[in-house]
């Protein structure tokens with residue numbers, strides 16, 4: 405590699421950079437490079453008629469000679485014409501910025517294909533996760549990152565320097581073989597949010613229909629009363645906290661399951677099943693969806709006093725008591741019950757917000773791993789405990805009459821308490837000193853079964 409690598413030396417700010425292609429990305433990139441103090445030379449099929457660009461335009465062969473680094477702002481379909489320019493491109497750093505409109509459109513990644521066309525050039529994949537629009541508007545938090553990969557360390561270094569000067573944060577992904585992964589990034593639409601959103605929609609739909617039948621249809625059929633207006637606020641304000649609590653519990657369930665699996669296997673040197681891995685990876689998104697639903701619950705609860713239905717009921721109650729010359733007794737226990745479930749809800753929600761804030765990258769980056777795991781794990785369980793307690797206190801008296809319900813007339817929140825109760829129960833089990841000691845030994849790698857061939861492989 406030595407002689408070839410020599411072609412790529414650190415460049416100075418005055419050095420000119422070359423861009424092939426005067427399309428959207430070519431223009432935006434050129435504009436940014438120009439603003440950052442570079443000289444830019446364009447290579448185009450039609451240097452005389454490509455319209456206004458920030459700086460000079462030449463034909464491809466001439467432009468290639470002006471710079472060691474060439475940004476190829478051309479679609480992959482047209483790469484074949486570069487082969488004819490091999491004499492001018494050999495030893496140059498070719499930056500492949502291309503994306504494909506669909507996944508797996510071509511058998512090999514664009515950058516790999518380019519490297520095959522021009523084996524004597526140094527292909528670096530970069531900038532493909534940015535947009536022409538984002539580049540033109542300057543770096544903002546959302547589009548500061550760029551991934552980079554390539555086989556030549558020096559070529560990557562040279563391109564990284566340019567990117568850094570453009571105000572981008574460069575993340576090295578390794579050799580040119582990683583370019584397939586980089587090319588797939590722009591095609592993904594919120595990949596980590598898919599599972600949490602599906603769970604949220606599925607659970608909301610299921611509980612909505614259950615409550616619709618139980619609260620509205622059942623009342624209509626058996627009591628002849630039309631309470632369908634309850635769908636918009638009362639039912640919504642049941643579905644949201646129910647789904648929120650279950651999803652908060654689902655954030656902690658995989659962690660508990662992983663610990664139980666490690667205890668069962670007696671070793672940490674074995675991979676978790678794929679579904680558990682995937683579940684663990686989307687816990688943050690699951691928690692944020694749960695937080696959004698909990699916030700809706702808070703908002704819906706705050707509007708209760710101004711609802712017509714509620715004001716009517718209170719007014720009618722007072723008038724009927726006045727007419728009968730009655731007064732209601734003050735129940736101390738009831739006051740305790742309502743205050744306690746409100747306070748648990750408020751505290752649980754406050755901690756929930758703290759969990760949400762610390763999961764934001766800008767905040768979590770400022771925390772040490774220990775601080776982050778203290779908040780997300782310890783305080784997370786406290787949050788789950790408070791929110792579950794909020795549910796139990798809400799239905800305090802109803803739990804005393806649990807026997808009077810049939811399975812299909814159980815209030816929705818009782819069903820929602822099952823998952824968090826199981827998670828908290830299992831967590832308590834894991835906190836038992838003997839279990840905790842064994843888990844710690846396993847996690848520190850002190851306990852494993854060296855006879856197991858899969859473990860031996862990992863230990864080597």
Ligand SMILES: NC(=O)C1=CN([C@@H]2O[C@H](COP(=O)(O)OP(=O)(O)OC[C@H]3O[C@@H](n4cnc5c(N)ncnc54)[C@H](OP(=O)(O)O)[C@@H]3O)[C@@H](O)[C@H]2O)C=CC1
Pocket residue numbers: 424425426427428429430447448449450454476477478479480482485501502503504531532533534535536537
């Ligand atoms: N637009 C964007 O936001 C982003 C684009 N990209 C990638 O950048 C590349 C360019 O995208 P974009 O600028 O939007 O595309 P455009 O279609 O706007 O521009 C492509 C340019 O390629 C040149 N070109 C077209 N046909 C040929 C050909 N047959 N032979 C040689 N050159 C040709 C033309 O330049 P000329 O006439 O001067 O020769 C043309 O202006 C693509 O690979 C795309 O995937 C990546 C990230 C974001």
Ligand SMILES: [Cu+2]
Pocket residue numbers: 645701749794
């Ligand atoms: Cu509540």
